[in-house]
Structures are given as structure tokens and as C-alpha cells.
Amino acid sequence: MDGILNRDTLLKWAPLIVLLVLILFFSVMEPRFFSVRNFARIAIASAPALMVALGVTFIIIMGSIDLSMEGTVSVCAVVFAKLFILMGATMASWAWLALPMALIVGAAIGFVNGYVHVKLKIPSFMASLAMGFVGTGLAMVLTGGDRIRIEDELFRGLLTTRWFGFPIMVYVALAFLLIGWFIQSKTKLGRNFYAVGGGEELAHGSGLNVNRVRIMGFMLAGVFFAVGALLAVGRIGLAETATGNNFMFLSITAVVVGGTALWGGIGGVWNTLVGVLIVFVIGNGMVVIGLPGYIQDGVLGILVILAVILSTDRRAISFVK
Amino acid sequence: MYQLNKVDKTFPGVHALKAVDFTIGRGEIVGLVGENGAGKSTLMKVIYGAYQPDGGNVTIDGKTVRFANPRQAMDHGIGMVFQEQSLIPNLTVMENIYLGFEQQFVRFGVIDWKKMAAAASAQLAKVKLSIDPSMTTANLSFAQRQLVELAKVLTLEERIDGDLVILLDEPTSVLAREEVELLFSLVRELTSRASFIFVSHRMDEVLELSDRIYVMKDGAVVDVVAQADAKVENIQHKMVGRDVDKEYYREQKQKPYDPSQVLASFENVTVTSSFKDLSFELHPGEVLCLVGTEGSGREAVLRTVFGLEKPTSGTVEVKGSPYGKANARTAVERGVGYVPRERKVEGIVNGMNVYENMTLSQMGKYSTGGILRIGEERALAEKWVERLAIKTPNVYKDCGGLSGGNQQKVVLAKWRSGGSDIILLDHPTRGLDIGAKEDVYDMVREMCDDGVGIILVADTLEEAIGLSHTILVLKDGEFQKRFDGTPGDKPSLFDLVHHMI
Secondary structure, three states: OHHHHHHHHHHHHHHHHHHHHHHHHHHHHOHHHOOHHHHHHHHHHHHHHHHHHHHHHHHHHOOOOOOOHHHHHHHHHHHHHHHHHHOOOOOOOHHHHHHHHHHHHHHHHHHHHHHHHHHOOOOHHHHHHHHHHHHHHHHHHHHOOOOEEOOOHHHHHHHHOEEOOEEHHHHHHHHHHHHHHHHHHHEHHHHHHHHHHHOHHHHHHOOOOHHHHHHHHHHHHHHHHHHHHHHHHHHHOEEOHHHHOOHHHHHHHHHHHOOOOOOOOOOOHHHHHHHHHHHHHHHHHHHHOOOOOHHHHHHHHHHHHHHHHHHOOOOOOOOOO | OEEEEEEEEEEOOEEEEEEEEEEEOOOOEEEEEEOOOOOHHHHHHHHOOOOOOOEEEEEEOOEEEOOOOHHHHHHOOEEEEOOHHHOOOOOEHHHHHOOOOHHHHEEOOEEOHHHHHHHHHHHHHHOOOOOOOOOEHHHOOHHHHHHHHHHHHHOHHHHOOOOEEEEEEOOOOOOOHHHHHHHHHHHHHHOOOEEEEEEOOOHHHHHHHOOEEEEEEOOEEEEEEEHHHOOHHHHHHHHHOOOOOOOOOOHHHOOOOOOOOOOEEEEEEEEOOOEEEEEEEEOOOOEEEEEOOOOOOHHHHHHHHOOOOOOOEEEEEEOOEOOOOOOHHHHHHOOEEEEOOOHHHHHOOOOOEHHHHHOHHHHHHHEEOOEEOHHHHHHHHHHHHHHOOOOOOOOOOEHHHOOHHHHHHHHHHHHHHOOOOEEEEEOOOOOOOHHHHHHHHHHHHHHHHOOOEEEEEOOOHHHHHHHOOEEEEEEOOEEEEEEEOOOOOOOOHHHHHHHHO
């Protein structure tokens, strides 16, 4: 019994330990790594990815997967930028309405994902992957391939205004992290995610409307993707079809490395926070100590496999598909 | 000569085999009987190498052997004929027959399908089955699949030099009478090369085929009878082991139910391919037990009451009106609670803690605008943990870590605390030890006192008789007979078995 307990405790804290070891490692290699300036840099880079990863966390807890993030982020970013420019191009006007509109667009894409998955009984990875491509295409149609610049001072304040060395967008991300935590642990919906992921048949047998939970989950993920899109636009000051690029690999990697189980029911937003930080600390640290950037992807790939090896109790599973 | 000497096997909380001695000689057919949970399947798994014994040893012709897996057992001539479900339906017959042993047909890395087909045809000829070996298995009838299973095991004849021991697990459960005859004559012919262990619930068939019969009860062999001395009644008495203990099933606490009110009713209900033309009424305080063999439609009845199956014809009324659409949600809202058979799979959510599991079906009552009132959930869970004496350190404990009996209590608490007054119990005591079983029996009586109506599919016949007010016997989906189970005037085991088979 003790052995199992130790293993469980170890697994629970392993991602955090990895994160601390990484920070220690890079700090020793290059003292400049351990500075508020650099941490702010890591935080800025991770904020949009954290939002996307949080969204997909809920889906993975349900035992499904959402691969539409790249398309969704692009569409939300482009729609936001178009509306923002159209309605006055400054936060001081009605253009601020573009922010909630972007979230609604995210929710709508999520709804379509969920609806296609549940009602047409298409596996979630396929339904969402396809929707992601539709999204990328749509973003291209909307922009005609152009970049849309947002130059409003107030909106750019997300990046430029700093409190205690960190820009506002980091605090926004933190706020949404807390919202995610609240949903996960304090609401019916959050409980339902775990129930569906832990035992779908049983959840159904307990009178839960599993289909509704799934659709709600995809909508929630869509909203978080949209927040990620807004932060991404805030960070670089422009929206384009490529805004969503790379989010799929980053977010799934982060969720898995953070210790959320791919088969559902286990994990949560704190795991995802740690996972995102691990991914970006590695990325930043390798640059700081002067390793070429292209090694990063390789290292991350290996890390994902390691994380899954660690978190899988292979004695309990004889076959995987 | 294959022998088990004082073989022991323990699982957490269960002593599944207790010093079992078992011998099978060359060309012998040995029957193995016992109730569900008596240890038959564990014993079979030890024999064909799926489990390793904790104590005692296994010998073949006097030499001690130890099998790490079924493959090693096969290499010693021990084969298992599973029930028909164990063939892979999307493969062809020959692929199934040689699954794992394709190497013999491989030339330069490519499988010679013609050669495999010819070899498979030879195997099928042994069981007198003339089908195309390249047929997809899914297209075969149940009886044909059973024979293919046997043919698959018979490939051992060519591979192994010594004697064979072949286990037949409920081989007749899906066969018609003529097919059973055919199988039996086949088995008798094959005894020139192999000995057989025959496991079945059908006592008459065991008596007909076996030279000797091992009777198991509570993990031990209680008797070995030769065919000449075997009588169905004696064997059944030994399987049960004692006269049905009235105390054990809390019969003294069984009170008459209230026939004036109806909680749920079936009127000429048919669900295609499961059961037909079934009528009954469930009253407050009544335990209604469905009795029949596996596949007699008992579970489908429960699923229909719970709204998971839609009746093809007839009327199902729960609390005075039928369900609009087959829907578990409506059932839960009307106070139906389902305690399924596979606790691990369907009863509790692994990874969720005690209070989360208890409020799973009634989160609406413990939330405002979607936000949960966790304090109240905890209070509820603490109350029920105390009331049902659930053994858990606290309500934060992951339910997956509780023992089977305590998981069962959590499931019951889930429904009872939500105010369910129609409880469907599917094998509620399966896999529980005696003490935990008695707790469940106590709970059944308490629920009846509270005016709950219970529909039960019991783990054993004694349990069915001991617990119920009313027994309905089903056979192949057809209603056979209704028995009244008033204490002191309960039907006997034999009364029921007579109508079941």
C-alpha cells in the first residue's frame, strides 16, 4: 500500500519538481535567466498558450480531445481585429465590444465542434481537427492574407503597462486561470467533466445529460481559445491567419507534461499551469544559454513521451490503441 | 495425468481457492460445478495459466510445472475453449484458429494463405464443421463459433506430443439441444487423445457427459462424485452446502408489502431479442426477484425500468405514467435508482471521492446557478457514511480505493440519499465477502421498511429465495412462473431450477 501511495504522491508532484529543477538548471547555467525581466518574458510568452491549454484541459478531462485551437485562435483574432477597427479602433470607443464578441465567436466554434462530435457521432479529435482547418481557411478569407494591425494605446497597454515588472496581460491570464479553477472545482459543469471522463456510462446512468456536458465543454474551451487569441493579438499587436500557428503542439504538450491524463478524469488547471511553464521555461532557457531554437521541439517531444510514460500505470493497461 | 495439489489463490479481500486438489486422468471427462462465486472460474484460470497459484503446486505426470501465461500452458497441452465471445469477430475463421501461431505458414515473411486455409480446413473437419475457413467470423452462428473455438484448441494435437487437457467453459449455454448432442459425441470421440474439463450450469448435461464431477463451494472442492453415484439433488445440496439459513437473509425482518399502491408496472411488455410479454407490478416494500439463467432477459428488464431500453410493445408505467422517450434522466427524476453489476465500471466513478460520487445523480439539489455547495455535499456524505457504516477514512477518499462492499454502499447511498424509492439491484453481492453480503441484505430490508420497491437480480438462487417477496422465473426471455416468497412458505431451489432450464 505504501508503495502505491508513494508512487501517487510522486506522480502528483512530479511536474512541479521538473519545473523547479529546470529553473534551477538554467539559473546555474546562466545567472541572467533568474531575473524578473526574464521571468516577465516567459510569462508574456506563456500567457496566450496558457489560455489555449486551459481550454483543452477541460476537454481532455472529459476524455475527448479538441484540436481546433489553431483555427479557432486565428478566427477569433481576426474577427476581433476587424470589428475593433470597424467600430472605432480604440478601447475608449464602442470598439471595446469587439472583446466580448471574440469570446462569443470562440464559444460558437466550440458549439459547432461539440455538436458535430455528439450529434453526428464523429470522434472528437476528427471533428475538431476538421473545424480547425475550416477556421484557418475562414481567417484567410476574412483577411485576404493581410495582417491587421492594432495600434490603439489602451489595448496595447496589455503588453506595455507593467505592474511589478509584469505586463497586464499576465494578470489577465492569471484571472482566467482562477476562473478556470473555479469552474473545475466549484461548479456542476466542472464536476460533470470529471464524471464523464471517469465513467461516461455511469454518468449517463446517474441521469447526467452527457451530450449536453460535452457540448458545454467544447463551448467553454472555445471561449478560452478566444481569450488566448486576444492575448496573442495584444502581445504582437497584429492579427493574421498565422496567429493561431503552433498552439496545437504547445497546448497539448503542456497539458500532458503537466500530468493531466489523456484518457480523462484526472488532472486539472494547476497541472496545466505547471505544464505550460515547463514548456516555456525550456524554450526560454535554451535560448538564454545559447542553444539553437530548433532543438526545442525535439526536447519537448521527448518530454511528452516521458510524461506519458511516467503517468501511465502500465501494469494496469495491457493494450493501447 | 494432470494434477493440482493443495492449490491456493488469494485476491485482496477474497480467498478464492482454498487448498484445492484436482486430478484428471488420460481420456477422462471431468465435470466442474458450483454456484457463481464458488471459485470455478478462478480454478480454470489457474489450470490454463492465466493465474498463478499462491500456494500448492501443479504437476503433469508427476513433474511440477509452473505457467507464467496461457501460452506456456498451451505448450504443455492445456487448452481453453472459451465461450463463443472470445473469437475476434472481424478476422476470418482461419486467422482466429491460428491466432498467435501464424509463424508455421510464413515463407520469406509472407503468410501462405492457401496453406493456412488447408490446415484450418483440416482442423474444422475434426469438429465436423464444413465452412469456408476464409469466412469472416462475425458471419457464423453461435453454435458454429463454439465449434471453431474447439477446433482452435485442437490445433494442440499437432503441436504437442503428450496428452491434452481441454477446458470447456459453459460450451452449451448458447446451443440448441441437437447441437449439444453433436458437441457431446464429438467430445467423447476426442477422448482418445485428450481429457476434458467440462464446466456448466446445466446439471443434467454435466451428469450426462462427465465421468467424475467436482463440486465446488466457497473456493474449496467439497465433493468428488463418480457418474454412477451422481444425483442432481445431492450435488445441488452440496453446492449450496447447507440448508438455506433464514437468519443470513434476514427473513425475520421480511414484512409484507403494501399491495394497494403500485410503484412501477409492466403490462405485456416486449423488448425485441431480450424478453417478451412480461407483466408484473412492483409495490412499496416489495422485493421482486427476477430469476433465470444468463441470457434469460433479466438484465434487460432492469434496463427497461431504468429507461435505457425502449419497449417494442406493451406499457411500462413508473409512478403512474409511461416514459415519453427511453431516457435514464427521466427515470432518475421519477426516483428510480440503478445499482449495476460491474461496480468498477458502472457503479462508481474511479478518481472521484466519496461525496462527489454520492451527489453525482443529484447535483442540481446541491448547487445554485451551477455553483456547487460543497459544504452541504460533505455533510450529506458524512451522514450516510455513518448511517451505512461505510468504512472510509474520510469523505475525500477516492472511491476507487474503497473495498467492494463499501463501494456498493456508496452507490446505494447515492440513490437513497436522493430519495429514490424504486431501486434496481443487479447482482448486488457479487464479489463481496460474507460480512459485506450481510450488510447488503440488511440494507435491502431497511429500504423495504422505508417503502422502497426493489427489483433484484440475485447472485445466487438462495439469495433470490431468501430476500424476495415475489419471484418471477424467466427462460430465454419468456415468463415461466411466479412464486410467492412469504417467509415460511418460500419455494425451494429445485422448484425454481425446474422452471429455469
